[in-house]
Amino acid sequence: MFSEKQTTVVQSISEDAIEEAELSFQFTKEEHSLSWWDAMRLHYPAIGWGLFMNLATILKGMDGGIVRSIVGLPVFKETYGYNHNGNYIIAAEWLSAFNYANNIGAIIGALCSGIAYDRFGPRWMTAGCCVLSIAFIFIQFFSHTPAQLFAGQLINGCIIAFYPICASAYVGEVTPLVLRGFAATMTNLAFSIGSLIASGILKGTETMDSRWSYKIPIATQWALPCIMLLLVAFCPDPPYWLCRKGRHEDAMASLRRLATPGVDVTKKLAHIRETLRLEKNYDGERPTYLDCFRGTNFRRLVICVMAYDMQAFTGNVFFLSYAVHFMELAGLDASDAFSMNIGLTALGLLGTCISWFLLSYVGRRSMYLFGCSVLAIVLFIIGIVDLVPRQTSTTWAQCGLMLVCTFVYDLSLGPFCYVLLAEVSSAKLRGLTIALSTVTCFVWSVVFAVVIPYAMNEDQGNWRGKIGFLFSGLSVLCTIYCFFCLPETKGRTFEELDILFERKVPSRKFKNSKVDIDVGGRRLE
Template identity: 45%
Template structure:
């Protein structure tokens, strides 16, 4: 049985390949999941706008949880913006050729705070997410953030500021795991792509606000030029704490805690009263997905992310998130300083930085309609090709350049690169990691991916100041060669290892991975074919 669009549905019976068993047949070899056929068919047939009308509250709460990610994007961007802020340079920098600059060592130290905190926070979030749930964990992180913004605001030395960044960054590690996890667990199939991609939009909004604040304060020469941005960071957690009092918990988490009635109530709260979908059917599908994953893997530890089919799922999650960093994303954070080092004056640099993040906002919004028509693999891989070409062009333009027209060309290409990144790789990454990971291991899989990505960010945090700064490597646009070469390698990985997850329920994805379907065949693989052959 197939849907009208010839999209394969979950089979009545899932038979695990005997080759994966070392101890003979077990109860996991045959798992009846026929109860979900009708709701799976309904999931495939529901359009995006129909799903919006059925689940308006889910859309709202998904966006609401993303406010936490706005904080993470704001903090990461505002720190690098400070490096080109005259008041900050005079306060903590030193004179070099008649102007103040912040040393590469202190740039590196300050930039270390956010990613180090994310590594530690991401790895630490697995236990509280499963023990306390999504709501309470996020609430505790908000209290943490409020406390350590005080350290940043009242810092009277770079050392104190670095400490505040690291301690505050622990919460950011939680935020970037909680938001996509929650969004993927409260929405139906038709909304999953857009709502999980909204995590990237939240990052961009945070970056845009940070760039705008920095540009607005660029002319100030007192301490409020850099204290005011820190003060703004008290707003987000207060808003979140107020809203979390009314937010529904993840139905998947409630089912895993054997709280079926609470899960039913959560689904009712997430859906529309006037256009209510089949709540009982959705609950059965959640239960059956959890049952299937329990049969395949009984425990939910970090080690389970690297066992059996979950190893490949973890590889995919790690790589698509890691590519964000090694493929050139650090240049976005350094946009303002990059423009300044390329030859633009301070005012022009900040204006270009604001424009850069504005393009990112538009690009992320554009990714939503793209996902309704094209697959995740297609969008992600196409973005990698275009980004790689642009990075090499930026690098070649820098060879022997000696006029301002080339500077503006490089700056414009950087904006185009950002637009493409935020339309493809940036948002689609969060969709993929939210879909590919098993529901029982989703928090831990995303946590591992976040930690690896943040670890790579630490490496580039160390390297980039020495590459870009005028008193160090002075690479300027030649950084395009480094990231372009890495991007080319990453595209090859995408071609061979990145599967298509569009239009598949979590239950279907579990079966596809357990059957070890080749990544390039995910899109067209008919789940009924093997069963029909056996019949």
């Protein structure tokens, strides 16, 4: 039985695997004893390549930032909207379509990405996506009707969905334990950087009285795929993926490239092989999407799905995707709304950077509890403020609270989500699990992208800030889920997590469980 005190979980290893098991155990002890700065000094090449893989994720952030913000440009409204009581507005159906096109495409892309990652690996997968991104951005750039722009966003959304999934899986596999959380947050940082770049570009073109005000932001998306395409051939493949393919010598070569010359990588290779051996014993031979729904992998899938879906449930579609539109509905003019949007994305970037320092001291579960509960309170206040008669002070108060939501989100759920995805998913099914989790999040994002304009728009539901009540209630439910069902994965190697999940340790007991290895009746200490 489990108590509130430390619980010991013992994993038995057969005699035929004794040598590799002992090397793996030695590696685990060294991983736990490695300090942050020593890990950075010895493994900075892994961090560097992880940052490189996330360059393409910046494009995902840029695309999302441009799509959700160009709808506030006056020339864009005149081109794709209609005159309503003397003002040009985007019809609610097209406003929602422009925001969910990217996510619908991403659902298809995410489903394909898990299979593509397992079959082709991150290098070929990234190279192919870069070529396709360059091609499909043309459709958006030369569009003249809402339908053409929608098609371009839909197809491009399918392609760029590969990038964050590939980056999350890659950094989780190449970085040492103490740096894993820091490296995993790079994905959210890339989103924030992309959004900030998009906000800055749009603020610069907002005053242009021509179609170039929205065509220039779209054109800037060509830069990153071109840079990635030139350099991706030099990127080392992740050793877990290589070992799954039986390419152990290539995995050793990759491990050497991902560490400094003084690091002995033989123990890590043994640890990777031992982790995959355990997963093979538990789960069978060939990884498929169906494997994610079997045995302990289903529990891991549900945790990953909820970790990702809570981003949508706590309102990120509202205070990120519809920020400019909401601020204009609240009473700000276009110029002030775009200025506030720059502040919003800058705060998101700041929150992600602060989260780096929290990762070494605060658990993943604790930060999710903090993020969900605080967002529930702030979103409720946004709804309350909207009940007050509209004044200049209430307008700025609501917009300021949107900034608070963004900061809290990018301090907690935003970056910590990608850490959990990398840690909770099994090594063998990592790409597939992250892909399925991404699909469910995009499905909910599409739902909210459709609902929010009809709820907020003055020619429809005219809820405006009262929609904060909806997301506040959902955030409360997310807080309850985190308390009972979200495990603490901080400080755990992939092998230890495999054992904890296989032994069905309750989520609330993960933090206080100790894992020991028994080899042929001999306890490794």
